[in-house]
Amino acid sequence: MSELIEIRNLTVRYGEYTAIKDVNLSISQPDFIGVIGPNGGGKTTLLKAILGLLQPSSGEIIFSEKLENKQSDIGYLPQINKFDHRFPISVKEVILSGMAGKNRWIKPYSKKDDKKLESIISELDVEHIVHKPIGELSGGQMQRVFLGRALISEPKLLVLDEPDTYVDNQFEHELYEMLVELNKRMAILLVSHDVGTISSYVKGIACINTEFNYHPSNVISPEQLKAYNCPIQIITHGEVPHTVLGQHDHQH
């Protein structure tokens, strides 16, 4: 275990409203953490604080030396519904934009990055759409492209915000298989409202509903969710390999 990020007593407030309170979490190299919680529970706020898009009201986020180049060492996949799908930008341009960083804003990417682009597009299987404008993509293709943008800088931590929305079941399954593969070389922090599916892939589950509870196992019962004050609907998926709910005994 080599630690990448340590979050200590992190609280974020928007004016009077407390979005997340006293979050403590350590993320290390082989982690695959699924963060679940109700809408408005602070899932996205937590991610934005980690990405430096929101300042902590109190507490701190400590980045290890391994994440010294914070910008490109964290890959970020935002919710795709917030994009303007008619923006005149091509798949290639979107993926390459993942090379951008603090010291690379005059020329965010160059010919030298073409090799990285090629390996990413073949890994994500998007060769046939690389010159298309993003407006012509399906939901699943769009997710692949934004995953490509997150991965091209070879991050050590991948952060995903609800990647399972706006995609079909087939792609959802492929996506999680891809993430399991990626988890061999990077830590993953995934936010989702769908506990049923993620629990069969992740190694640990965190519940966030303003308060934060980390559960270092991928099996979580409704009683535990209740204890964590995490009122979310649990959907069981028949074909997934793990049993999500029901009786289980495990050691912490």
Next chain:
Amino acid sequence: MIDLFQYDFFTNALLAALLTSISCGIIGSYIVARRMVFIGGGITHASFGGIGIAYFLGINPMFGAAVFAVLSAMGINWLTNRGNLRQDSSIAIWWSLGMAIGVIFIALTPGYAPNLMSFLFGSILTVSGTDLLFMAVVSTLTALTFFLFFKTIMIISFDEEFAKARNMPVKTFDYLLITLSALAIVASIRVSGVILVLSLLTLPQATANIFTRKFRNISIASIAIGFTAMFAGLITSYHTNLPSGATIILILTLFFALGKLIASLKFRSL
């Protein structure tokens, strides 16, 4: 038609058409891509306040318009962020405030305001050397900015949050580009006036967008479409004695309709 070129006013008008089609082609593509057209409308109309004050003080109206355009561009942002106002309301306030200030100062100016109509509806045939210089500076700055920082501008415009997460100078670019937009708008007021200028920034882009969805191609095509329409508008208005600004806008609309027609025929034949 050849003899038209013997007139200084005509060659000046053509030069103005070329310069403004460059700045409008690029800035318009940016504004349309970022869905900032309504901000453009606010800036355009707010600049009339500067025209009025400059009239009253007896200085170059374009200078007054430039100051007001840039201030209102900043002001729209400021009122939205600090005043906790929704952006469209903030735009409407600057839009009408600028017009009101303009009307009041023109009323306060003794005597008849002969050029008022030219600022409202444009008069490309009366561009001065100073106007041309201003247009040249704005077009050069715009072209240079987009040439040098094209990728950065695309990344920030497409996903501002991602750019912020990557520590890119998002604020600096937002201010730089809104300032350039304000200046490009002012430079085009001579061509089609405060009231009609918005279509110079949107119609060529909408027409180009029928055939291409690449930012670079949209900008280049918009420059060509804009210049062709201005040239055709100039000739038409000369022969028919119709107002040039309005004629140019009508021709641009015609191009757009034609583009749609071609696209639909192409679609049908497939």
